[in-house]
Amino acid sequence: MDCYIWVTPSHCPSLSSVLHTTDSVARMSFCRLLFIVLGCPSRPQLINLLGRFNSMEILQCSLQQRMIQVLKWQMIARLTRLLLPQGNLRDPSHWLTHFPPLAKEDLxxxxxxxxxxxxxxxxxxxxxxxxxxxxxxxxxxxxxxxxKDMRYTIYSPLDGQPCADHDRASGEGVQPQEYVLIKMMVIPPFPPKLKVLEGKNVYLAAATLRPETMYGQTNCWVLPDGNYGAFEINETDVFIVTAR
Structure with missing residues (x-):
């Protein structure tokens, strides 16, 4: 009889997801707030309460005229066997030592x-x-x-780290979008607002996903109430574009 070893890894889809969640725990002190709002519920009470909601729904509780939104924590409470009162979910390493034994018992x-x-x-x-x-x-x-190289990635200013697919509530699979800029030179004399740019190459820069369609175009439309800025690209060239 042949004998096979079945390797069963405990896979963490995105370690940044764990770090993001532990950071959230530290920021919100959620363990304390949850039990203030719910009045220190027993384990069965909390299971029953959280069981009424899907993981992506929001449970809103009123506390001193403020609304505390419980979204991610419903999911965490279910997955961690209601570990919230232990207070050590702030440590990412705790996740790697606690979850595998639970998964082992389930398997x-x-x-x-x-x-x-x-x-x-x-x-x-x-x-x-x-x-x-x-x-x-x-x-x-x-x-x-x-x-070692560089690449474009979706970044979360709130958390100060890249925002991977599993970290986003929506937009999974979305990647940074590259546009082609079409440079249209502004011929002197410049209008009064551009007088300070005299001596430089000034371009209206239009973004497009289909540069092949630019052949034969005769007009460049400018938004009358648009907020345009002049950005120095290098020592000689200036692009006129919007923040978008």
């Missing part, structure tokens, strides 16, 4: 037979594995197989 209830002795964490919480990955990346970089 056992499904009847899964798995050799759990080979379980390990693949983040910097595991110094041995982390040292291997660092060595591997340095080795590949020294061989010229990997390079």
């Amino acid at each position: 056992k209830e499904f009847g899964l037979g798995c050799d759990w002795r080979r379980s390990f964490i693949t983040t910097d919480m595991n110094p041995f594995y982390d040292a291997f990955v660092r060595w591997q990346m340095r080795k590949l970089k020294k061989m010229g197989k990997v390079v």
